[in-house]
Structures are given as structure tokens and as C-alpha cells.
Amino acid sequence: MAKIVFLGTGGWISSIERNESALLIETQGSNYLLDAGEATFKQIQKAKINFRKIKAIFVTHSHGDHVLGIPSVVLYRTFLTRHEIKIIYPNKIEKDIRNLMRYITTELTKNVRLCSFYAKEKETNAYEDKNVKISCIKSKHTSFSVAYKIVLKKERKTIVYSGDTSPTENLVKFGKNSDILIHEASLCNKYENFSFKVGHSTVNQAISEGLKCNVSMLVLVHLGKQKIKKRKFKVKNMTVFIPNDLETLYLK
Numbered sequence: 001m002a003k004i005v006f007l008g009t010g011g012w013i014s015s016i017e018r019n020e021s022a023l024l025i026e027t028q029g030s031n032y033l034l035d036a037g038e039a040t041f042k043q044i045q046k047a048k049i050n051f052r053k054i055k056a057i058f059v060t061h062s063h064g065d066h067v068l069g070i071p072s073v074v075l076y077r078t079f080l081t082r083h084e085i086k087i088i089y090p091n092k093i094e095k096d097i098r099n100l101m102r103y104i105t106t107e108l109t110k111n112v113r114l115c116s117f118y119a120k121e122k123e124t125n126a127y128e129d130k131n132v133k134i135s136c137i138k139s140k141h142t143s144f145s146v147a148y149k150i151v152l153k154k155e156r157k158t159i160v161y162s163g164d165t166s167p168t169e170n171l172v173k174f175g176k177n178s179d180i181l182i183h184e185a186s187l188c189n190k191y192e193n194f195s196f197k198v199g200h201s202t203v204n205q206a207i208s209e210g211l212k213c214n215v216s217m218l219v220l221v222h223l224g225k226q227k228i229k230k231r232k233f234k235v236k237n238m239t240v241f242i243p244n245d246l247e248t249l250y251l252k
């Protein structure tokens with residue numbers, strides 16, 4: 001059964017229980033990592049995920065809370081197996097990713113393939129194999145950032161991951177009628193106007209994006225320090241789920 005493992009549900013400014021951004025999708029025995037903030041390596045170990053099965057790491061943008069974990073994940077993965085691992089990212093952050101990888105330039109990392117794609121406002125293909133088809137659009141953040149759409153071919157499920165963003169029509173169009181929207185909710189609701197300045201969203205803004213996308217489930221991640229009273233509730237027909245770190249969502 002396909003599943004999503006929430007390795008890190010926080011951002012830079014989060015409560016102590018939340019690690020920096022990372023989530024992993026497992027389908028048909030293959031793992032795909034989306035973002036890898038600091039200490040993702042440890043989170044993967046804690047979740048007992050097989051490093052050998054990580055085929056690719058998808059990067060939304062080059063802020064540290066999304067990329068600083070990449071070197072150690074890649075290094076350990078290449079130590080375990082000679083099978084290629086891909087790092088996939090928008091071409092605008094090519095320099096940042098190459099700089100980051102310079103810290104682990106060893107004999108081991110020759111099986112790491114850096115793959116950039118040309119991201120724009122319109123939906124663009126980023127990756128495809130026999131299990132998944134992944135596309136992206138530009139989101140609305142303080143640095144160049146994308147949101148990803150992951151279509152699980154066998155399960156016929158569509159998951160959209162916002163990365164860091166303020167509410168944007170572009171993402172609503174992109175995520176329309178998906179099954180699951182994983183949306184960031186960095187800020188408390190009182191910061192509704194401020195959110196656009198800092199390229200993030202409040203909890204209510206994320207809920208409103210979920211409703212506009214007509215998804216059956218909205219998952220809130222990249223949480224700040226806000227107190228969460230209920231971790232699962234309904235808004236109209238949509239289930240809102242706020243995972244803890246290392247929690248798994250099974251896709252039936």
C-alpha cells in the first residue's frame with residue numbers, strides 16, 4: 001500500500017517536536033523524498049525507511065530548512081548502494097544545489113545525478129518513471145520556489161505538495177480535484193496580511209486553499225509554534241489532518 005511518511009513537519013521557526021521539512025512517498029517499493037531539511041537523515045533512520053529504496057529527492061527551493069539535510073542523506077545512500085540517486089530541482093536554484101553538493105564531493109557521490117528542470121507559472125513536467133509522474137508550478141515565496149504534483153500511477157491518486165508559499169490562484173488551479181493537498185501553514189491566523197509579505201500561509205488560508213482545490217484531504221505541514229488543539233477535523237467535506245513528525249498516512 002502506498003504511504004506518505006511525514007519526516008519533518010516544521011520549518012525554521014517551529015516547536016521543538018517538529019523537525020525541518022521533509023516528507024517521503026512510498027509506492028510500489030520505491031521511495032521519493034520531497035525536501036530534506038536539517039537532520040532528515042536521522043528522521044529516515046527513526047522511521048526505519050530503507051535508504052536503498054530512495055530513488056530521488058525533489059527540492060522545492062533552496063532555503064536551509066528544505067535542503068540542508070540533502071548531503072548526509074545522499075552520502076549514506078550512495079555508501080549503501082551504487083544505484084543512482086537523482087536530485088531534482090528547478091533550474092533557477094542550480095547554483096545553490098551545486099554549492100551544497102560540494103561539501104560531499106567524494107568518490108562515493110559519483111552515482112548522484114543532478115537533474116534540473118525549467119519551472120514556470122504553467123504546469124511543467126519534472127520527472128516520470130513506471131510508478132509516478134511528477135509535475136510542478138512556480139509558487140509564491142520569498143525565493144524561487146515550486147509546488148509539486150505527484151500522480152501515483154498504480155493507485156490512481158494525486159498528491160500536491162505546496163512547499164513554502166502564500167495563497168496563490170496558480171496553486172489552486174494546479175491542485176484542483178487532487179486527492180490530497182499537503183499545504184504549508186507556518187503562521188497563526190492573526191498574520192493573514194503579513195503572510196503575503198513573508199511568502200507563507202496561515203492555517204485558515206491553507207484551509208481555504210484546500211476547499212478551493214476540492215480535495216478530500218488537506219494535510220498541514222511546515223507548522224510554526226502555534227498550539228494545535230485538534231489534529232484531525234472536518235471542514236465541509238474535507239478532512240484536515242495535522243501530522244506529528246514520523247507519522248504515516250496510508251493511501252487506501
Ligand SMILES: [Zn+2]
Pocket residue numbers: 011012021063065066164222
Ligand atoms: Zn521553509
Ligand SMILES: [Zn+2]
Pocket residue numbers: 061063141164
Ligand atoms: Zn522557504
